Amino acid sequence: MGDFAGKKIAVATLGCKLNFAESSAIAQQFVRNGFAEVSPYSSGVDVCVVNTCTVTEHSDKKCRNIIRRIHKLNPDAIIIVTGCYATLKKAEIEAIEGVSLVLEQDRKGSVYSRCIELLDGSPCSISAAEHIFPACSYGERTRSFLKVQDGCNYFCTYCAIPYARGRSRSVPVDVLVSQAKEIAEKGVKEIVLTGVNIGDYEGGLLPVLQVLEKVDGIARYRISSIEPNLLTDQMIDWIASGTKFQPHFHIPLQSGCDSVLKRMHRKYDTAFFASKIDYIRKKMGDVFFGIDVIAGFPGETEEEFESVLSFLRGISPAFLHIFPYSRRKGTLADKMEGHLPENVKTERVKILEKLSDHLHEDYRRRFIGTSQEVLFEGRVKGGLMGGYTGNYLRVERPYVAEQIGQIVPVIF
Ligand code: SF4
Known part of the structure; x- marks a missing residue:
């Protein structure tokens, strides 16, 4: 060579x-x-x-x-x-x-x-x-993304990922532990577990979380995104028992309307989703919920979209990740009737964005004046440094070199 x-x-x-x-x-x-x-x-x-x-x-x-x-x-x-x-x-x-x-x-x-x-x-x-390619990012000194799983067996009707990334496979636990140790040795404090459908980890995700929890040097974990049906009560109970897993959940909802969820072939309905959110709040208090929503799925009527908005207002997450529906060749949704014009999708995205801004502001406001721990990540514009609280709220403070990569108590 x-x-x-x-x-x-x-x-x-x-x-x-x-x-x-x-x-x-x-x-x-x-x-x-x-x-x-x-x-x-x-x-x-x-x-x-x-x-x-x-x-x-x-x-x-x-x-x-x-x-x-x-x-x-x-x-x-x-x-x-x-x-x-x-x-x-x-x-x-x-x-x-x-x-x-x-x-x-x-x-x-x-x-x-x-x-x-x-x-x-x-x-x-x-x-x-x-079969599976283990990977983690070292781009940032403070936060690393660790791949735990790849592929998906769910075949939601709008999604091309199972065709592109194949069926679900898991990175073996011993590989994950040695990667987490390597990340800790580099001085990185926080790991975000990533994957396509993490909750589908072979043999269950909870034992993996429990093993990773024990890695010295890592102060915080987050799960990048987890399907609601795979976020078990047992997992929530364990996370809530004072672990390094932060009060922050990213959960794909995709639609807040049962008929649309059915056409998407999602594995839950709105009642199940709402009960999951309630259960987490009961166990962990006012956690940050980031929720994925698709705007303008084929056949989504005005009434259906209205019920999405009203469901979202009801569960009141801290943030919405909004995606206009996009046709993907080879998927079932691509062949469905009732594809909406781009302007309708754009309009619905705008409405959802407005709702998200409102929900986020509401959530932030609830923490003003509280004591929070922030992991500062680096310099931002205007002599400031930026970082996140455990519940994923963005904080900026005057730059102090020694505080970069450290978890610092602040009054929010
Ligand atoms: S949306 Fe997620 S769960 Fe559904 S098929 Fe795509 S990757 Fe799998």
């Missing part, structure tokens, strides 16, 4: 936190072997990996534009494209000028070895590990 000292690697990432964790792991492989990591938009890049996303039509377009931009800046660079979009539309990406190689999602773990083959012609053994 050649000497790669001085060669430059760049990784461009689109999409979810899982992609960011995997990109970070890919970059680490190159750096360990002598490459220097640079921005994808700098010149003199030797290898650029583009880790794509296909969650919406807009993501596909963004990926194509990024590939073209990188090729224009670095016409001689090897460009390797991987990720969900690369899996579903391989031929489309191969046709873009400058693309050297397209590797599907399940071959993401072999990006480095395939790149070395391209660089110096020596065949590299491609590990059979493509």
Whole structure:
């Protein structure tokens, strides 16, 4: 194998936190072997990996534009494209000028070895590990994203992810523990557990949380997102018993209307969802709930949308992650009747955004004057540093270098 000292690697990432964790792991492989990591938009890049996303039509377009931009800046660079979009539309990406190689999602773990083959012609053994590619991000000194699971077996009617990322697989617990220890040794205080459908961890997620809890040096954990039907009462009881897991839950609702939930093939109804929120509040108090909602699912009537709004007002989360419905080829929803015009979806997104602003402001206000612990992450504009409380409220304070990466008590 050649000497790669001085060669430059760049990784461009689109999409979810899982992609960011995997990109970070890919970059680490190159750096360990002598490459220097640079921005994808700098010149003199030797290898650029583009880790794509296909969650919406807009993501596909963004990926194509990024590939073209990188090729224009670095016409001689090897460009390797991987990720969900690369899996579903391989031929489309191969046709873009400058693309050297397209590797599907399940071959993401072999990006480095395939790149070395391209660089110096020596065949590299491609590990059979493509079953699951462990990954964690080291981008920030204070917070790391640790991949615990990949793939999904749920096949919600609007979602292309099971086709792109395959069936559910789990990173073995011993690998997770050694990664968490490595993260702690770097001085990182907080880990966010990521995956496509984390709650579907083989053998149950709770034992994994209980093992990770014991890793010294990690002060805080969050779960990036968990399906409501997999967030068990037993898990909530344990988290509520004074663990490092923070009072912050990101739960995909997608619609607050039962008929729409049924058409989406979601595994719960609004009554179940509301009871889950109630149970968590009963056990843990006023926690931060971030809720995913899709606006303008096929056939969503004015009345159905009204019931979404009224359900959301009722459960009163702290934040809404809003996505306009986007047609994905090969999904059941794509073939459904009643696709809504873009302007209707945009209008519904705006209404939901307004509601989210209102809910968030309401939630924030409830904590003014309370004592909170903030993990400061770094410098922001105007001589300030920023960070998050345990319940995920953003705080900014005048910059103090020694407080970066530390958990500091503040009056909110
Ligand atoms: S649970 Fe549904 S929305 Fe989430 S990844 Fe699986 S199929 Fe997609």
